[in-house]
Amino acid sequence: xxxxxxxxxxxxxxxxxxxxxxxxxxxxxxxxxxxxxxxxxxxxxxxxxxxxxxxxxxxxxxxxxxxxxxxxxxxxxxxxxxxxxxxxxxxxxxxxxxxxxxxxxxxxxxxxxxxxxxxxxxxxxxxxxxxxxxxxxxxxxxxxxxxxxxxxxxxxxxxxxxxxxxxxxxxxxxxxxxxxxxxxxxxxxxxxxxxxxxxxxxxxxxxxxx
Amino acid sequence: xxxxxxxxxxxxxxxxxxxxxxxxxxxxxxxxxxxxxxxxxxxxxxxxxxxxxxxxxxxxxxxxxxxxxxxxxxxxxxxxxxxxxxxxxxxxxxxxxxxxxxxxxxxxxxxxxxxxxxxxxxxxxxxxxxxxxxxxxxxxxxxxxxxxxxxxxxxxxxxxxxxxxxxxxxxxxxxxxxxxxxxxxxxxxxxxxxxxxxxxxxxxxxxxxx
Numbered sequence: 001x002x003x004x005x006x007x008x009x010x011x012x013x014x015x016x017x018x019x020x021x022x023x024x025x026x027x028x029x030x031x032x033x034x035x036x037x038x039x040x041x042x043x044x045x046x047x048x049x050x051x052x053x054x055x056x057x058x059x060x061x062x063x064x065x066x067x068x069x070x071x072x073x074x075x076x077x078x079x080x081x082x083x084x085x086x087x088x089x090x091x092x093x094x095x096x097x098x099x100x101x102x103x104x105x106x107x108x109x110x111x112x113x114x115x116x117x118x119x120x121x122x123x124x125x126x127x128x129x130x131x132x133x134x135x136x137x138x139x140x141x142x143x144x145x146x147x148x149x150x151x152x153x154x155x156x157x158x159x160x161x162x163x164x165x166x167x168x169x170x171x172x173x174x175x176x177x178x179x180x181x182x183x184x185x186x187x188x189x190x191x192x193x194x195x196x197x198x199x200x201x202x203x204x205x206x207x208x209x210x
Numbered sequence: 211x212x213x214x215x216x217x218x219x220x221x222x223x224x225x226x227x228x229x230x231x232x233x234x235x236x237x238x239x240x241x242x243x244x245x246x247x248x249x250x251x252x253x254x255x256x257x258x259x260x261x262x263x264x265x266x267x268x269x270x271x272x273x274x275x276x277x278x279x280x281x282x283x284x285x286x287x288x289x290x291x292x293x294x295x296x297x298x299x300x301x302x303x304x305x306x307x308x309x310x311x312x313x314x315x316x317x318x319x320x321x322x323x324x325x326x327x328x329x330x331x332x333x334x335x336x337x338x339x340x341x342x343x344x345x346x347x348x349x350x351x352x353x354x355x356x357x358x359x360x361x362x363x364x365x366x367x368x369x370x371x372x373x374x375x376x377x378x379x380x381x382x383x384x385x386x387x388x389x390x391x392x393x394x395x396x397x398x399x400x401x402x403x404x405x406x407x408x409x410x411x412x413x414x415x416x417x418x419x420x
Contacts, residue, residue: 113320113387114320114324116388135388139394157406158402165403168382168386169375172381172385173375175386176385177326180381180382182349182373183345184349199367199418203417204409204411206413
């Protein structure tokens with residue numbers, strides 16, 4: 001008997017990751033069981049464990065794989081067409097990709113930030129692992145950024161500080177929630193924030209002199 | 211008998227606030243008692259309560275008064291010498307003031323962010339009150355920002371988004387800690403981050419066209 005296409009290994013894995021991501025981001029880590037995930041993904045529970053080993057590994061993968069995809073897609077967009085793509089497009093793609101991701105994961109990322117500074121937390125090890133992977137991702141962004149700056153003849157004075165500031169702005173604009181927006185104004189939504197941050201990054205980087 | 215100068219009302223209040231700020235930021239809210247604060251401030255405990263009402267009010271004041279001072283000082287620096295002060299100086303003063311403050315208060319601000327999204331937390335009401343006051347402060351920064359833009363003939367397209375992005379960057383660059391900095395590089399310290407963020411803000415705002 002030929003297995004139906006939807007049950008090939010890749011599909012099972014992707015479906016499980018998607019279900020896990022949906023449930024973890026909606027309910028948090030503690031309240032979500034692998035049983036629920038397997039039911040939502042229409043995958044047998046042992047198959048879930050065969051693919052991911054444990055609930056915590058599945059959790060980490062459900063946060064990290066989408067993050068790595070955003071970074072990979074962005075670095076590829078530069079590698080594939082370095083002459084056509086503009087600084088504006090590069091900035092907008094990065095801001096849009098990260099903002100959307102952090103927005104989806106905001107609940108779980110707040111949990112992880114708390115866990116990161118609490119060695120007693122169940123999620124402490126995951127938080128350490130995930131923050132290390134985020135930093136690897138920003139390291140890849142930095143390498144591409146230096147390459148872009150060279151190609152576009154920009155003076156790029158302090159790349160680690162630039163990347164740190166830009167990443168803080170994008171992640172912070174979601175995770176800091178209502179701390180950082182002026183009172184008495186409607187809090188700007190995704191479209192306005194992405195446009196504004198891309199503008200700040202492009203102009204903020206493109207006008208330096210040596 | 212004439213009371214020694216150091217025991218005048220203003221000094222007692224300031225000393226109490228300083229001691230409270232030192233202890234809350236070092237030990238967190240729960241672990242700090244008003245008794246410790248009064249001992250450190252060399253002020254009788256009933257006097258502490260006469261000035262601040264309760265531990266939680268003292269806590270809120272110890273976070274909010276320094277924040278309001280930074281914002282007031284910054285808006286005054288513009289009001290006092292609008293023709294002499296440069297955009298660079300305005301950006302650097304704001305970034306430096308906020309970064310230094312958030313750095314000092316990082317522990318307590320992380321606690322407050324957690325409490326903000328947990329209605330069961332002892333600090334939930336304080337977190338709501340403090341975030342509202344922060345937003346009032348950023349509203350004052352926005353008003354002055356619009357005024358600066360008019361005076362310097364800048365095209366200032368979406369002020370709430372600009373202030374939200376800038377505030378997120380400054381606060382996030384401290385509070386997000388090791389999540390937002392590229393791996394394999396020394397994490398930039400205060401001087402580099404303040405310089406970089408001021409640069410991004412000035413160039414990011416000053417080059418728009420209508």
